[in-house]
Amino acid sequence: MIQAQSLTKHYGSKTAVDAIDFTVQPGKVTGFLGPNGAGKSTTMRMIVGLDRPSAGSVIVNGKPYHEHKAPLREVGVLLDAKAVHTGRSAFNHLRAMAATHNIPTSRVHEVINLTGLESVARKRVGGFSLGMGQRLGIAAALLGDPATLILDEPVNGLDPEGVQWVRKLTKQLAAEGRTVLLSSHLMSEMALTADHIIVLGRGRVIADASVADIIASAAQNTVRVRTPHSAALAALLAQDDVTITNVEQDVLEISGLTVTEIGDRAVAAQISLHELSAVNASLEDAYMKLTQNEVEYRTGDASSHTEVEVAR
Amino acid sequence: MSTQTHQTTQSASLAPFVSTGSGLSFSGLLKSETIKLWSLRSTYWTFSLVVVAALGLAVAMSFALSPETAGFDPATGAAMAVDNAQMYVIVSTTGLGLGQMIVAVLGVLSISGEYSTGMIKSTLTAVPDRLAALWAKVIVVFGFTFLVGLFSVLGSFLVATPILGSQDVTASLFDVDVIMPLLGNVLFLALIAVFSVGIGTIVRSSAGGIATVLGIILLLPTVVSLFSLLVEWVADMMPFMLTVAGSEMIAPTMVESWQALLIVLAWVAVSLGMAALLLKRRDA
Numbered sequence: 001m002i003q004a005q006s007l008t009k010h011y012g013s014k015t016a017v018d019a020i021d022f023t024v025q026p027g028k029v030t031g032f033l034g035p036n037g038a039g040k041s042t043t044m045r046m047i048v049g050l051d052r053p054s055a056g057s058v059i060v061n062g063k064p065y066h067e068h069k070a071p072l073r074e075v076g077v078l079l080d081a082k083a084v085h086t087g088r089s090a091f092n093h094l095r096a097m098a099a100t101h102n103i104p105t106s107r108v109h110e111v112i113n114l115t116g117l118e119s120v121a122r123k124r125v126g127g128f129s130l131g132m133g134q135r136l137g138i139a140a141a142l143l144g145d146p147a148t149l150i151l152d153e154p155v156n157g158l159d160p161e162g163v164q165w166v167r168k169l170t171k172q173l174a175a176e177g178r179t180v181l182l183s184s185h186l187m188s189e190m191a192l193t194a195d196h197i198i199v200l201g202r203g204r205v206i207a208d209a210s211v212a213d214i215i216a217s218a219a220q221n222t223v224r225v226r227t228p229h230s231a232a233l234a235a236l237l238a239q240d241d242v243t244i245t246n247v248e249q250d251v252l253e254i255s256g257l258t259v260t261e262i263g264d265r266a267v268a269a270q271i272s273l274h275e276l277s278a279v280n281a282s283l284e285d286a287y288m289k290l291t292q293n294e295v296e297y298r299t300g301d302a303s304s305h306t307e308v309e310v311a312r
Numbered sequence: 313m314s315t316q317t318h319q320t321t322q323s324a325s326l327a328p329f330v331s332t333g334s335g336l337s338f339s340g341l342l343k344s345e346t347i348k349l350w351s352l353r354s355t356y357w358t359f360s361l362v363v364v365a366a367l368g369l370a371v372a373m374s375f376a377l378s379p380e381t382a383g384f385d386p387a388t389g390a391a392m393a394v395d396n397a398q399m400y401v402i403v404s405t406t407g408l409g410l411g412q413m414i415v416a417v418l419g420v421l422s423i424s425g426e427y428s429t430g431m432i433k434s435t436l437t438a439v440p441d442r443l444a445a446l447w448a449k450v451i452v453v454f455g456f457t458f459l460v461g462l463f464s465v466l467g468s469f470l471v472a473t474p475i476l477g478s479q480d481v482t483a484s485l486f487d488v489d490v491i492m493p494l495l496g497n498v499l500f501l502a503l504i505a506v507f508s509v510g511i512g513t514i515v516r517s518s519a520g521g522i523a524t525v526l527g528i529i530l531l532l533p534t535v536v537s538l539f540s541l542l543v544e545w546v547a548d549m550m551p552f553m554l555t556v557a558g559s560e561m562i563a564p565t566m567v568e569s570w571q572a573l574l575i576v577l578a579w580v581a582v583s584l585g586m587a588a589l590l591l592k593r594r595d596a
Contacts, residue, residue, distance in 0.1 A: 001328065026328040049440045050433060051595040061331075066440035070335030075437075083433040085352070085425060092351035093434075099344035100438045102334040140434060147331040177329035 001026050001179050002047060002148065006056030009042050009203075016042045018203035019056060024181050024196075026147070029174045031194030031211075032183040035291055038200040040183050041079070044150050048077050061147055061179075072101050072144030078137040078151045086126030090117055090136050093125060097140055111139040116165075130157030138166070148179040155184060167193045187284035199287065201294025211283060218286035220255040223262055226275035227252070233271050237262065253279070341439060341448035349422065349452055358418040359460045362501075363467065365414070366407030370468035373403040374475035396481050397489035401562075403476070404468035405497040408461060412504045412555070415457050416529060419508025420521035422453055427516040436596045443588055446513065450506045450584065457505040461498035469494070496562040496569075503580050504529070507554070510583030513591055528579075529555050554579045 002024040009017040017039040024030045034040050045051040047058050049065040057064065061074050068074045084093050094108045112121045115135040120128065125136065134157050141149055151170070155163045163186075170193055174180045184190050190197070197214050199207040207214055220243075227233050230252050234244050242256035254262060259278050266273050334340075349355050373382075379399045383392035394402065426432040439445040469485055476482070483490050504525075511528075512521040533553040540547035550556050551566045552575055560572035567575075 027326040045595075048437045050436060068335075068440075070331065070333065071440055072438050073331040073333055073335065077437050079433055079437075080430055083430040085348075085429045085431040087353060087425070087429075088348070088351045088431075092347060096344045096347040096351065097434060097438050099347055100340045101336055102340045145331065145333070147329045175326075177326050179328075 001062070002058065002060050002150075002181060004043070004047075004056070004058040007043065007046060007053055007058050008055040009039070009046060009051060010054045015203050017046070017053075020200070020203070020205050022198050022205055022208055024148075024179055024198070026179040027174060027177050028195035029170050029180045029182055029193055031190045031197045032181055032200070033187075033190065033197060033287060034200035035294060037202075038291075038294065039203040040200055041152055043200070044077070044079060044152050044181070044183070047150060048075055048079070050079070070101055070144065072097070072103070073146055074144075075148045075150060076141030076144060076146035077149075078134075078141045078154055080137075080152065082133065084125045084133070084136060084140075087124060089122050089124055090128075090139075091121040093136070094139060094143060098143055101144060103143060107143065107145075111142045114142065115139040131159060131162060134158055135162070138169075146178070148181075149173060150181045152183050153185070154182065155186060155189060163189060187282065187287055191283035197283075199290050201291050206294060207290050214290075215281050215283055215286045218281075218289045221281050222253045222255040222279045223257065223259050224275065224277050224279050225252045225254060225262060225266075225273060226250055227266070227271060227273045229271045232269070233266060233273075236265060236269050236271065250274075336439065336441070336444075338444060338448065341444055342452060344438075345448045345452040346456075348449075349456060352425075354421060354425075355418065358414050359456070362408075362411040362414050362460055363464050365410040366404075366464035366468050367471055369407035369410070370403050370472045371475065373406055374472040377403065378479065379481055395489075396483045397487050399476065399481055400469060400472060400483045400490055401493040403472045404465050404494060405562075407468065408464060408497050408501055411461065411464065411501055412529060412558075413526060415460075415501055415505040416508040416525040417522055418457070419453055419505040420512035420515075420525055421518055422449060423509055423512040424516060424518040424521045428518055432596055442591050442596075446509075446584075446588060446591055450509055453509050454502045454506045458498055458502040461501040462495075465494045465498055493562045500558040500561060500576065503576055504554075504558070507580045507583045510580070510585075510587040513587035514583070551575065 004020055004022050006019045006021060007017055008015070008019050020039075020043070032040050032044075042051060046053050047060060047065065061068070065071060065075065088096075091108065091112065094111065095105060098105070098108050112118060115138055117132070117135055117139060120132055125133070128136065134154060138151070138154060141151065149170070154166050158166065167189065170180050170182055174195070182194065191211060194211055196210055197207065198205060199214070207218070209217070225233065228250055230246060230250050234246070234252060237244060237254060237257060242254065245253045247253050259276060263273070263276055377399070379396060380393050381391040382399055382402050383394040385392045426435055435445055436442055466485075469490075485491060508521070508525045511525050515521040515524055533550070533556055536546060536549055536553060540550065551560055551572065554576065557572045557575035557579070560567055561569055561576060564572060
């Protein structure tokens with residue numbers, strides 16, 4: 001369990017994390033979302049004591065991270081796939097990490113097998129691909145068989161098999177009663193993996209709810225209707241709380257009414273419908289809506305490449 | 313649908329996972345730092361270079377020098393005669409002068425390499441007690457540098473013995489005038505290495521760290537001696553230079569040995585003290 005209270009981080013005059021409160025519960029996968037620069041990585045670094053909070057506090061499994069007698073057994077962390085000396089082999093890196101906690105070498109072999117690194121374990125990390133680096137980072141996070149896992153962009157650079165593996169692994173770890181905090185920019189993947197979502201925007205928590213609630217509250221479900229009488233149908237359905245968008249010739253997207261309501265009214269008005277289907281909002285839609293005013297680095301118009309998204 | 317039902321029942325009865333097993337220990341940190349040191353190729357070649365420089369110079373100097381001219385009068389700069397014990401010390405330790413620069417680089421890299429690669433994040437998450445992590449590294453770097461230095465001077469003594477012996481210059485290793493200066497040089501070598509660990513921690517960059525320690529070891533005494541030509545009292549600062557104090561420890565000319573040792577220890581203490589303070593304060 002991770003509990004943050006008024007957690008704040010200033011870098012000079014810039015506030016990276018602005019007095020946030022949140023709790024990450026054990027037994028489920030919590031997705032940590034937000035645009036670049038929203039404060040996700042800074043928050044994760046403060047959880048494991050790499051950065052000192054400017055104000056407020058954060059505790060993991062009941063204590064500040066640095067007070068644990070066996071930190072690697074409490075929290076496994078993947079903050080940056082490049083947190084490894086490039087001149088050292090994967091095996092020796094893990095062995096050096098394990099030695100601090102007297103974790104036996106047999107456990108090092110276990111995590112190497114678990115992450116599929118057997119063939120490259122004796123090679124120097126400097127020659128690793130991004131995906132191999134991620135696997136090594138995950139291996140290091142699992143080394144202490146920790147109660148809490150914090151994974152910053154774990155699927156970044158992984159192949160589809162690897163992405164699926166991380167999804168299954170995180171779900172399984174959560175099912176064992178562990179706390180799993182996971183950040184990713186891949187919304188479709190997050191929708192498949194996470195049970196709960198915390199969204200940060202400009203250093204503040206802008207949403208903290210289950211995936212279903214996030215989607216329901218932020219994005220409206222719409223209904224797609226295809227009819228040769230689109231103008232007539234639009235006129236028929238027009239009212240204050242209904243939004244009708246003419247997405248293409250003969251196709252309307254309508255929000256504010258259910259499939260049943262639209263179908264019944266069309267029949268009553270004798271308007272023939274060629275298609276009538278509910279379009280479920282995705283987590284991505286909900287996320288975009290939640291963060292539309294919070295994006296720090298926004299891409300310019302597709303036509304004018306003046307502003308480019310800056311990766312932190 | 314069935315999966316969802318399954319998950320719901322599971323999470324309802326789910327107890328939080330509690331971790332078990334061994335935790336941090338200082339012996340574990342020493343083991344970890346030892347693995348770190350010896351799992352990098354640079355450690356092998358830097359330490360090999362120290363040994364090669366020591367033995368190579370011991371052989372060359374045993375052939376080239378004779379006790380009549382091996383000494384060096386610091387006041388006049390002229391050659392002077394030394395006794396047999398001093399002769400053995402000179403040929404066995406001259407190579408360590410090069411070794412000092414090599415272990416200075418090693419000391420800086422042992423920590424700056426962690427910063428430049430990002431390894432420091434792994435180190436400090438595994439060991440949130442940052443000072444314990446630093447002291448473990450300092451002890452391991454000190455210990456292995458001392459062993460390599462010891463191997464170098466003893467090896468140098470051994471290779472010099474037959475060469476000098478053929479000129480009827482003999483000395484016992486266990487003569488106090490031999491063994492103490494040899495050990496003093498080894499101690500200074502190891503102290504240079506940990507001084508450099510401190511500088512590497514302060515500067516957090518390999519290039520900056522190496523430039524700083526080599527500047528302090530090589531450049532500073534030269535600058536001070538140049539200024540002493542212009543301003544007389546600057547000459548009094550010479551014994552306070554790290555490398556000058558290092559040689560004064562073994563062959564005192566300006567201050568007592570114990571005073572020179574204190575000066576060396578003060579350099580090391582300031583470097584490691586600042587390193588500890590900054591390491592604890594700064595975000596990693």
